[in-house]
Amino acid sequence: MENIKQIIEQLGLETSLSLEEIPQIDLYMDQVIQLFENKFTETKRNEDDKILTKTMINNYAKGKLIFPIHNKKYSKEHLILISLIYQLKGALSINDIKATLAGINQKIITEQIELDSFYQSYLNLTHQNVKDFKDDVKDRVRGVQEEISVNQKENSPYLEQVLMISSLVHMSNLYRKVAEKLVDQITEEKEAKRHK
Template sequence: MRSNDEKFKSILEYIDRLDHIDPGEIPGINLYMDQVLTFMNERLSGTQHKTEGPVITKTMINNYAKNHLFPAPVKKKYSRDHILMLILILYYKNVVSLSDIEEILTPLGDRYTGPNAEPDLPSIYREVFSLETDQRERLKQDIREKFDRAKETFPEAEAEDRERLQLFAFLSELAFDVYLKKEMIELVADELRNEHPDNKKHK
């Protein structure tokens, strides 16, 4: 069994391997559903820890469209804006509900997609992901501090129990951090929802 230090090292290595799709990588022509699935699953297969199945499926895309999370395809074809919206949905979907994602992303689809949008969605996407490099380093520093604090817990426990309990303390601190951030996102989504309680646009 690997030690906690070895487990932590693998976490840092995983963070360094994570990547995202740049808008320039997306084909410049509109794609049919099967082409979208091939591109997304090939490009994003290494960005998720669990890769037993495809990252995205036809059913998922149809469900996102049904829930108004991005504009409808044009003549069954998906543009670069569609693919960028799908990427953003994938980032959010493991954190908050589809209803909250709709509140957060619908304004992007309504206002910043299409040939005349200013700023356009690729520009917004690049701006948001320009924060990633610094965020990645801050994240690594934050989890180092959490890991070091966890290693100070349960000092009186036997060696095997101490290792197990310190790992539990570290994971619990990570979970609490995720919980708080999830609550923050949901709070803002609720505020967005309450700003337009009579909006029937997508009903």
């Protein structure tokens, strides 16, 4: 698994849409798609994958994952929300994303949030997460190699890869389950407020 460092470098984990890269003017849908395609193209698994499509954006709008669009143009706030959705959809369902972002959408509409500051906090955490992730992967590689040397009769690169894949997916599932429980808390708190 000597190539794990190379794999990680190819993933573009540090890629994010910074506040400076978000235009101060409202954009049409095609411009939004182009912005995201240009920024996140290196993160695609396959060359044919689409980062963002008209259908996706329309579904976000229809599903109320983003607050209403005016004059077919997307504001800086819309772009921040779309960036968050882009990251969240890798692990959460559309309904969970809607529940997660509903309060933020409402705070944007009522002007009760400093969205730039919130988004910068999110970006700061993602940068720290990437650093922590790289350290964790090194630890996982060591753990897999120890398991192979201690508990397997044959030292097979294939078995090593399968154990590494399984370990990474298991960790991913653990994090996703905690995130889902936090979404459930948001939903339960919202229901409790409605019934008061």
